[in-house]
Amino acid sequence: MQADVVVLGAGIVGISVALHLQKRGRSTILLDRRGAAEETSYGNAGLIQKEGVYPYGFPHDFGALLRYGLNRTIDAHYHPSALLDLAPFLWRYWQHSRPARHAEIAKRYATLIAHCVEEHDALAAEADATQFFKRNGWFRVFRTKEALDLRLAEAERWHKEFGLAYRALDAAALKAEEPHLAPVLVGGLHWTEPTTCNDPHGLAVAYLRRFEALGGRYVQGNAATLEVEGTGWRLTTAQGPLSAGAAVVAMGPWSDMVTRSLGYNLPLAVKRGYHMHYRAAGEATLNHPVLDTERGYFLVPMARGIRLTTGAEFARRDGMKTPVQLNRAEPIAREFFPLGERLDNEPWMGSRPCTPDMMPIIGKAPRHRNLWFSFGHAHHGLTLGPVTGRMIAEMVTGETPFVDPTPFRVDRF
Template sequence: MARQTVVLGAGMVGVSIAWQLQKRGYQVTLVDRRQPGRETSFGNAGIIQREAVRPYPFPRDMKTILSVLPNRRVDIRYRPAGMVNAASPLLSYWHHSSSRLYKKIVPEYASLIQLCLDAHAPMIEAAGAEHLVRKEGWLEIYRTPEKLAKRVKEAEEARELYGVQFTVLDREALNEKEPQLGNKIIGAIHWLDPWTVADPGGLVAAYAASFEAMGGQLVQADITGVTQQNDHWKVTTSAESFEADQVVMALGPWAGQWMKPLGYHFPTFVKRGYHMHYATQPMAKLNYWLMDAEIGYLLAPMNAGVRLTTGAELDRLESPADEEQLGAAEKVARTIFPLGERKDSAAWKGARPCLPDMKPVIGPAPRHAGLWLAFGHGHQGFTLGPATGQLLVDMMEEKPTAIDMTPFRADRF
């Protein structure tokens, strides 16, 4: 008899785990308060980032820290109440970003990233979602030769160590790809490996539909309780209750608070982000996903319009939106590309689920049999969801995993 499994959370990570379980013959119920891909997975930049072998560290140099303090940068904003609320995990994040610890974290993190394209590919095919995906890479654009040269050196190291592929574009070569960029841009790195997605939420929804087509059950309801009863689990929701042999916690930014009643206190925090869609000026067209690297925002030619996504905002998960960061990014973006009017009535707001050592938790809960964890993917849940699904289900089945999972164990905190 197939094992009954409930997966909590229908973002990219949860949907991918549910898909893998259902494909391998489990009886799976996927639960979320919203439709699949409508929370964090909905609002991201839509890049499956094979090149992102280095996680984002906390700035350690005094020049950068001092530049953040006035709270006017485009790439990073903060609110004092949010900083106080997350003081302990943020201090730990700063600690893990030291050159000594970060040097150890990078190859562990990169081992996950290197799996991302091979893990997405069969899901894209099964979901019939090829029309959403482009395999032409994306452009990281620069304003100063010094910053570009520094980044090229990092890219060369990533190519040598992790097989990352790229080309360097001078302004003339960049003009051939994006002829309408402003004259402040002097060149770019064209990351060749990544795939881009014209509707990130749509891709998650397509994966969820594929999961349902295999016989999986999708339930849209508020989760009200998760309890262990002898050797089984009970999940209660606003709609109904479910008995299960196993439960997977994949609730992204909300996972930490749901783990507390079970006696776990993970040092979770969030990096919030915003997006807005724009029309373009007459005759203008954006061809590639563009990151204005020295400023810290991204423009993407999505189905819904040109999406502008912001950097990080350090604040509490449920604090009201503050669109100043988005406004600042928009002001700069209009100087490099002819954006038109806003297409959304209000900015979208979401939160990236983070842990201080920049790595997700993937694996069994230390003290509860049948409870499995998959959260804390930071900026890369969209990229890493399918790889996480494969790895976690291999662990659940006690099969060899493609990489060493020790760095992602839950009891490291």
């Protein structure tokens, strides 16, 4: 097999890269060891986060650090055996999360986030996939007035700095919007601009089908076999050897399997997360994704049922599955919203690829010709897939990228 470009990794980012390349007339092969979007892109809260200008940072207040240190929370959990390995990453992550540095990062990160909804809309229209979207935003709800006031003040600052739209909800307004939530809430914050997706896996597969309709090919193979061949690349697939003029590494948390073998020591770590689906009990309905802020879990209406998602688990990427956060969250969530029986045989787990400065790696590899990196999107892979896909395709084809890629370059570390 031969192609102009091979894209390694068929999550939402890799699929978007491949689709944008194929649209620009580059014969493209998309390669993964599994089926498309069956890893990290399969399970998330389904948010295309137009409001997500501040990537998720490491907390700096003493109360949060103490809670996390006790390792009993829903929003964060860690494997003690992995802490020694993770310590260098966590130290740099903590440094980049300092308020002044975090604010600088947000200004750069916002250049990506600003385009997330419109770029998804463009691909979804081409892929006949708009049925996966809802346009009513998501809710952050609060049990205490102190937490509500803090987050509303933050939202107002973001509105002034980035133009983000939001709505403040008192208890009565929140009850009118979500009548089946328990009456323990003092109010909420409604982010009105994000798009929500009721089946992230289905959306990614729809984009893949569009890629194939344009002449792209999806094959299974081992990305770790990537090696230089003249001015291009060669690797092994289930259908035989593959040669390509250029390669794009978009393997999410597994990207270092390729980058390390090529001599790049990039600070990539993972935050693992879990989900479970439930039937809504009786006639109960959930109209928006809802974050129970003080407890640290999401409830999201999905095509399969109500999805309960957890926060971050700091562990080795391939460490044993430990869904303790899900087990902590479920009884609280059942009191919060009338959940019925579980719909999945076991909890799903995925790994988010993270960098210490919370920004993805997007751009040309500095020491190899015709090699490009596109990974490290952390919590915003779904949000930024099409934005990143367009940027990489424009760089590969020699166009001027519609977003300045400089802040996301590989050699910033």
